[in-house]
Amino acid sequence: MVVRESRRIRAMLAAACVSGLLVAGPAALATATAARADSSTGATSGTTLRVAMDSSGVDTLNPFTAYFNGALDLFGSIYPSLTSIDENGVPGPYLADSWTLSPDHLTWTFKIHSGLKWSDGQPLTAADAAWTLNLIMTNTVAGTANGTLVSNFASVTAPDATTLVIKTKQPQANVTYVSIPVSGIPIVPQHIWQSHVADLKDYKNDTFPVVGYGPWTLTDYQTDQYAKLDANKSFLLGAPKYDHLIEQLYKESDAAVAALKAGQLDYINGVNATQFSSLQHTGGITTAQAAGDGWTGLELNPGARTRSGKPIGTGNPALSDPVLRRAIAQAIDKKTLVAKVIDGQGQVAAGYLPPAWPQWNWTPQAGEEQSFDPAAANKMLDAAGYKTGADGIRVDPKTGKPLNLRLGIHSDSSNDSAISTYLVGWLKAIGVGVTIQPMSMTALNSDLGKGDWDMLMDSWTTGPDPTYLLGIQSCSTLPGDDGNGGNTDAFFCDPNYDKLFAQQATIFDPAQRAQVVGQMQDILYKADVDQLFYYATNKVAASTKVTGLVTGKPDNGFYPAQTSFWSYLKAAPVAQSASASSGSSTGTFVGLAGAVVVVGAGAVVVRRRRGADDRE
Amino acid sequence: MSSPSAVAEAVGAAPDPRPRRAFRVPRPGYLVTKLAAAAVSFGVTLVIGFVLFNVMPSDPVRTMTRGRPVSEAQLAALRVQLGLDKPIWERFFDYVGNTLHGNLGYSWEYQQSVASLTLSRVGPTLLLMGTSFAISVVLGLWLGMRSGWRAGSLFDRVTSSTALTLWSVPTFWLGMILLIVFSVGIGPIHGFLPTAGMSDPTLPQTGMTHYLDVARHLVLPALTMVLVVYAQYVTIMRSSIIEEKGSPYLLTARAKGLTDDAVRRRHALPNAMLPSVTMIFMHLGGLISGAVTVEAIFSWPGLGDLTYQALTIPDLPVLQGTFIVFSASVIIMNLLADLAYRVLDPRVRAQ
Numbered sequence: 001m002v003v004r005e006s007r008r009i010r011a012m013l014a015a016a017c018v019s020g021l022l023v024a025g026p027a028a029l030a031t032a033t034a035a036r037a038d039s040s041t042g043a044t045s046g047t048t049l050r051v052a053m054d055s056s057g058v059d060t061l062n063p064f065t066a067y068f069n070g071a072l073d074l075f076g077s078i079y080p081s082l083t084s085i086d087e088n089g090v091p092g093p094y095l096a097d098s099w100t101l102s103p104d105h106l107t108w109t110f111k112i113h114s115g116l117k118w119s120d121g122q123p124l125t126a127a128d129a130a131w132t133l134n135l136i137m138t139n140t141v142a143g144t145a146n147g148t149l150v151s152n153f154a155s156v157t158a159p160d161a162t163t164l165v166i167k168t169k170q171p172q173a174n175v176t177y178v179s180i181p182v183s184g185i186p187i188v189p190q191h192i193w194q195s196h197v198a199d200l201k202d203y204k205n206d207t208f209p210v211v212g213y214g215p216w217t218l219t220d221y222q223t224d225q226y227a228k229l230d231a232n233k234s235f236l237l238g239a240p241k242y243d244h245l246i247e248q249l250y251k252e253s254d255a256a257v258a259a260l261k262a263g264q265l266d267y268i269n270g271v272n273a274t275q276f277s278s279l280q281h282t283g284g285i286t287t288a289q290a291a292g293d294g295w296t297g298l299e300l301n302p303g304a305r306t307r308s309g310k311p312i313g314t315g316n317p318a319l320s321d322p323v324l325r326r327a328i329a330q331a332i333d334k335k336t337l338v339a340k341v342i343d344g345q346g347q348v349a350a351g352y353l354p355p356a357w358p359q360w361n362w363t364p365q366a367g368e369e370q371s372f373d374p375a376a377a378n379k380m381l382d383a384a385g386y387k388t389g390a391d392g393i394r395v396d397p398k399t400g401k402p403l404n405l406r407l408g409i410h411s412d413s414s415n416d417s418a419i420s421t422y423l424v425g426w427l428k429a430i431g432v433g434v435t436i437q438p439m440s441m442t443a444l445n446s447d448l449g450k451g452d453w454d455m456l457m458d459s460w461t462t463g464p465d466p467t468y469l470l471g472i473q474s475c476s477t478l479p480g481d482d483g484n485g486g487n488t489d490a491f492f493c494d495p496n497y498d499k500l501f502a503q504q505a506t507i508f509d510p511a512q513r514a515q516v517v518g519q520m521q522d523i524l525y526k527a528d529v530d531q532l533f534y535y536a537t538n539k540v541a542a543s544t545k546v547t548g549l550v551t552g553k554p555d556n557g558f559y560p561a562q563t564s565f566w567s568y569l570k571a572a573p574v575a576q577s578a579s580a581s582s583g584s585s586t587g588t589f590v591g592l593a594g595a596v597v598v599v600g601a602g603a604v605v606v607r608r609r610r611g612a613d614d615r616e
Numbered sequence: 617m618s619s620p621s622a623v624a625e626a627v628g629a630a631p632d633p634r635p636r637r638a639f640r641v642p643r644p645g646y647l648v649t650k651l652a653a654a655a656v657s658f659g660v661t662l663v664i665g666f667v668l669f670n671v672m673p674s675d676p677v678r679t680m681t682r683g684r685p686v687s688e689a690q691l692a693a694l695r696v697q698l699g700l701d702k703p704i705w706e707r708f709f710d711y712v713g714n715t716l717h718g719n720l721g722y723s724w725e726y727q728q729s730v731a732s733l734t735l736s737r738v739g740p741t742l743l744l745m746g747t748s749f750a751i752s753v754v755l756g757l758w759l760g761m762r763s764g765w766r767a768g769s770l771f772d773r774v775t776s777s778t779a780l781t782l783w784s785v786p787t788f789w790l791g792m793i794l795l796i797v798f799s800v801g802i803g804p805i806h807g808f809l810p811t812a813g814m815s816d817p818t819l820p821q822t823g824m825t826h827y828l829d830v831a832r833h834l835v836l837p838a839l840t841m842v843l844v845v846y847a848q849y850v851t852i853m854r855s856s857i858i859e860e861k862g863s864p865y866l867l868t869a870r871a872k873g874l875t876d877d878a879v880r881r882r883h884a885l886p887n888a889m890l891p892s893v894t895m896i897f898m899h900l901g902g903l904i905s906g907a908v909t910v911e912a913i914f915s916w917p918g919l920g921d922l923t924y925q926a927l928t929i930p931d932l933p934v935l936q937g938t939f940i941v942f943s944a945s946v947i948i949m950n951l952l953a954d955l956a957y958r959v960l961d962p963r964v965r966a967q
Contacts, residue, residue, distance in 0.1 A: 048818060060727045062727065067680060067681065143690070147687070148690060151687060202728070202729075222814075222817075223737070224737070224915075224917030225814055248812060248915075249813070251911070252912050252913050252915065254913075255795060255812055255913055256811075259812060262799050262807045262811055264812075439673075441928060442673075442929060443673040445675040445682070486691075
């Protein structure tokens with residue numbers, strides 16, 4: 001009996017241990033570090049700003065080869081650029097105090113700020129900038145990420161420490177956008193990187209602290225977890241108010257929102273509409289919407305063809321008819337999409353360039369707006385000879401086939417699926433049948449390039465310089481005759497558009513350039529190939545313990561575009577109240593109490609079992 | 617749960633608890649057969665891995681560079697650099713050759729070798745998966761044994777229904793609920809556990825504080841994994857115990873005057889363990905592939921999430937590389953299971 005009894009005790013102990021591990025574990029471990037200070041103060045000395053890293057994460061810390069936004073944000077913080085983008089979205093001084101353009105529009109001379117030092121104390125001069133840009137121009141690996149930005153550069157030289165001269169092959173209006181924080185070219189220290197040119201492809205740039213110059217210095221990076229940065233208190237454009245910056249990677253945005261509510265995070269740039277609505281009513285959190293820097297819309301295949309005009313792909317030929325495309329545009333109620341799909345957090349779209357960059361703003365002339373009018377759309381199709389068949393689906397007069405269109409949507413986008421269900425109903429009302437085809441992004445891209453599609457959901461964002469976004473609509477981006485190459489967005493091709501595209505690149509007066517860019521947007525609007533639905537706002541959420549994270553003044557309720565560069569630089573801690581820490585220790589006790597209850601319950605169950613054994 | 621026929625079968629199959637023979641080194645023939653089978657499996661896996669990822673409709677170059685200002689020439693150069701311009705059979709032979717030389721390739725997306733990418737995530741993956749695996753095995757087998765032995769009792773009903781309920785719960789949902797309750801806090805409960813990652817960047821990354829910190833970060837992801845998977849072990853163990861329970865050899869053991877505990881532990885358990893061992897080894901092989909959902913919710917830097925990210929491009933070298941590592945791990949574990957079976961089950965040894 002003694003043996004039996006000790007077994008029972010052992011079993012009970014085991015039960016207690018297991019349930020203890022499961023339930024008391026969290027509490028016990030919590031007590032071990034419960035005294036941890038609040039997130040905004042941190043355990044290391046000084047104040048710490050904790051922000052959510054862009055969910056794409058960091059692909060590599062090598063600025064010549066990195067593509068991911070998480071990495072680009074870091075480079076914006078730790079490497080300098082020639083110019084910065086000010087709150088109005090136009091280039092302002094950074095390394096360059098000022099710049100001049102020669103009368104022939106080919107030579108740019110940048111005056112580089114003197115007396116700057118890299119984080120290891122070495123002087124930062126125009127030579128570093130010239131070396132970086134030359135490397136990107138001449139070395140294929142170095143040009144991996146940003147080669148296109150310098151493809152029109154003829155030469156870059158540094159005649160002295162404070163002068164940088166860039167000569168371009170053709171006049172180029174956007175030279176001051178080439179090296180900007182985050183989306184432009186980061187300047188790296190020549191004395192560090194010149195020994196890595198040979199192994200540039202494999203160089204991971206993970207010797208900490210990373211030698212650079214910027215508002216922050218990277219002191220640690222843990223793969224897929226976080227980056228730690230220290231403030232550069234002598235930063236040229238003003239010292240950061242925080243001593244440390246931590247960018248933590250949250251793979252799941254709901255988890256980031258949870259962390260913000262739990263006080264473990266101070267800032268998220270880019271929450272979705274649902275999260276935003278919930279955070280608006282959460283204490284201790286401020287929210288803001290910035291004007292959207294991108295659009296969501298629908299592309300129609302206007303007849304995919306190669307550069308020499310050879311048709312390719314399986315697109316429905318009916319869509320080459322502008323009347324049908326216009327009818328589809330008029331059948332879609334964009335206002336409903338804004339209200340229902342993005343909770344009203346955005347604007348109905350018209351112009352191809354998003355409102356985050358107001359200098360390119362374009363709206364259709366009075367009388368030319370395409371409004372939601374299914375009756376007019378039906379009338380238009382009737383007049384064009386699209387007869388309605390027995391099943392309510394119209395017949396293409398050219399081929400005699402019913403108008404059934406495929407609609408490719410991104411399988412991982414909840415917005416796409418919401419929009420597509422509306423589209424099916426709206427297009428049915430004008431006699432067009434729609435089959436929804438959810439696909440992965442990469443499968444969509446593959447179909448797009450081959451022209452194997454009728455309609456695709458699409459969305460694009462752009463930085464302040466619109467050249468690239470405008471470029472993907474030009475004829476030169478169509479694929480070659482072998483079907484390869486090209487990066488066309490929707491097989492749009494219009495010689496007039498291309499002429500304006502070439503023209504705007506050489507106009508140096510911003511207002512004039514904007515006017516030409518406006519004409520290009522007009523062409524796109526009237527072609528109905530890219531039917532833009534809305535510009536969703538960029539939604540940010542921040543702890544009330546931090547001020548300054550949201551930069552700029554709201555216009556019509558929308559702030560200007562928020563960049564990590566300025567947000568982290570201008571963020572400042574608010575004076576702390578004492579109540580926060582007591583709350584967390586109460587939590588520990590509640591947790592402990594809960595654990596005790598559960599362990600106790602476990603013990604009771606085991607005891608009951610023992611009783612049952614004895615009863616037998 | 618135990619049908620009469622199942623019991624009857626069990627009676628027929630139950631071996632006598634003969635005194636164990638010492639473990640012999642397996643006949644070379646047996647070992648060679650198993651090794652050859654493993655090699656063939658690996659070969660087939662190589663082919664499947666290649667075909668699977670290459671027939672997927674995809675455009676890696678456009679997807680990778682989307683939103684970046686890349687010219688057409690750059691896209692073309694990238695295609696050449698990634699080897700996408702080569703015919704598919706040439707790519708296949710490159711891939712097989714590289715794999716056999718132990719070279720897993722070079723990630724397109726991360727611009728570094730797949731081996732180094734994988735290595736940096738193996739530690740965290742194994743920490744999370746190993747911990748949750750060990751806990752769920754111990755917990756599941758123990759609960760399964762107890763509830764099987766007293767099938768139909770209150771303890772059995774509570775254990776089995778809890779386990780099955782948790783097994784049916786979506787991992788993602790359970791993870792979010794745990795995150796909200798224990799990290800954010802709900803009502804009177806204040807959140808006290810970290811929401812993401814493996815360690816707190818503000819704390820020193822070495823020494824005891826660091827280990828405790830990692831343990832704190834491990835609690836929620838591991839708990840989620842355990843709660844969702846331990847039911848498998850409970851049900852398997854429970855049903856095998858029920859099968860063994862009616863066996864005549866247990867009657868003999870009882871007749872010898874052994875206590876109930878001793879009968880269960882020394883006689884029923886070893887036989888009932890066999891199906892569980894198979895499953896344990898199967899799962900051991902799968903540990904390294906991580907758990908995509910749990911890693912995503914708790915931002916755990918593991919291999920599951922890496923694979924998922926690679927799939928969106930698709931980053932073929934990463935997919936193929938991790939696929940090889942994952943399959944090799946399963947194949948090796950199956951091989952070990954075959955060998956371990958000889959130790960555990962005298963009947964297999966006779967083969």
